[in-house]
Amino acid sequence: MTRADPGTEGRHPEDDMPLAELDARARADAALRRIRAGSDPAHEAFDLANTMNDEAVGRLTGAVRRWLRRH
DSSP states (O other): OOOOTTHHHHHHGGSSSGGSSHHHHHHHHHHHHHHHHHOHHHHHHHHHHHHHHHHHHHHHHHHHHHHHOOO
């Protein structure tokens, strides 16, 4: 019988995915799991906010471009 690596026990696939590939809820859940596992809370919060900000800017830019094409 083989033992699981203690560092991977209870891990979720989302924990290793780039934040941009996850929806907002999955990002927050993954960040909380990493914080509980010992990750720096400030770093996790910064990464989460930065990713969400990038998405918001992208959506706004797309909306402005579509509006400009119509007018």
